Amino acid sequence: MRDEVLVGKILEAVVKAVNVPVTLKTRTGWARAHRNGVAIARIAEASGIAALAMHGRTREDLYLGAAEYDTIAEVRAAISLPLWVNGDIDSPQKAAAVMRYTGANGVMIGRAAQGRPWIFREITHFLRTGRVMPAPERPELASIMLGHLRDLYAFYGAEQGLRIARKHLAWYARHQANATEFCARINTAADIDTQYRLAENHFQS
Ligand SMILES: Cc1cc2nc3c(=O)[nH]c(=O)nc-3n(C[C@H](O)[C@H](O)[C@H](O)COP(=O)(O)O)c2cc1C
Known part of the structure; x- marks a missing residue:
């Protein structure tokens, strides 16, 4: 500029x-x-x-x-x-x-x-x-987040996708009481299947 x-x-x-x-x-x-x-x-x-x-x-x-x-x-x-x-x-x-x-x-x-x-x-x-839309309920939030996760894995591949997904999952979880424990688990997941399952259990529970 x-x-x-x-x-x-x-x-x-x-x-x-x-x-x-x-x-x-x-x-x-x-x-x-x-x-x-x-x-x-x-x-x-x-x-x-x-x-x-x-x-x-x-x-x-x-x-x-x-x-x-x-x-x-x-x-x-x-x-x-x-x-x-x-x-x-x-x-x-x-x-x-x-x-x-x-x-x-x-x-x-x-x-x-x-x-x-x-x-x-x-x-x-x-x-x-002029009206505020209610925030998505848990099931919809889970479905959006899991769809995003699958797209990340498909776009970046299993290795890079596993790493890039960490920050997105942390953002989705950031207002939840147990976010720290959840992030610790998904950050140490060894592969995308494990990470996906952890995210699925967390957001669907
Ligand atoms: C993760 C991230 C990546 C960004 N990458 C770019 C970029 O590549 N090019 C760009 O012009 N701005 C980039 N920005 C800046 C944003 O486009 C935006 O101008 C800035 O975050 C302010 O908007 P916000 O308050 O809505 O975040 C990035 C911001 C974030 C948070």
């Missing part, structure tokens, strides 16, 4: 090289004193990208402090591309409030979807009806 001319060159080159829509995700700038998100958004629009997502922090911020949405509201006023707002959105109510505040067309969710992939339908439901 520090080299705006280079940003334009990269985006134009990518847009020209592929025949699918190109989207861009950026932060609001590279440092708090240099929030050039609006300039980058204008460059992105001129280069022919299809949509922009913006995280309400600068590179210097890392994950510190709270995301700010004022720069994203300024971006909304400056460009007409579809715009997704990102950063610290962890509930349907917050998604609605941040969309209203910034004027963004949608939200992008990172951490709040870890172990809670149904957050997207909860947000859609709230935006459509």
Whole structure:
């Protein structure tokens, strides 16, 4: 983001090289004193990208402090591309409030979807009806989690899948009283069949 001319060159080159829509995700700038998100958004629009997502922090911020949405509201006023707002959105109510505040067309969710992939339908439901959807009951939670687990094993294979599944299972279990013991068991499971069985017993019990 520090080299705006280079940003334009990269985006134009990518847009020209592929025949699918190109989207861009950026932060609001590279440092708090240099929030050039609006300039980058204008460059992105001129280069022919299809949509922009913006995280309400600068590179210097890392994950510190709270995301700010004022720069994203300024971006909304400056460009007409579809715009997704990102950063610290962890509930349907917050998604609605941040969309209203910034004027963004949608939200992008990172951490709040870890172990809670149904957050997207909860947000859609709230935006459509203004009502909060009840959290999934145990059997549905188990079915979503086990489906995710099977997909991880199929995609990454037995060896890598076993390791990658650990963090996801920990996220699914993080609000449960016995999460620590459960994680200790699944982290030491020797193979995916054992890990799957442990997860199945835990979430179905
Ligand atoms: C596990 C993880 C991986 C991420 N990987 C990327 C990435 O590859 N590219 C990227 O632009 N942002 C990445 N991010 C940042 C997120 O896209 C997002 O901007 C950030 O987490 C703030 O949104 P949140 O508060 O909803 O998590 C990642 C975040 C997490 C938690």
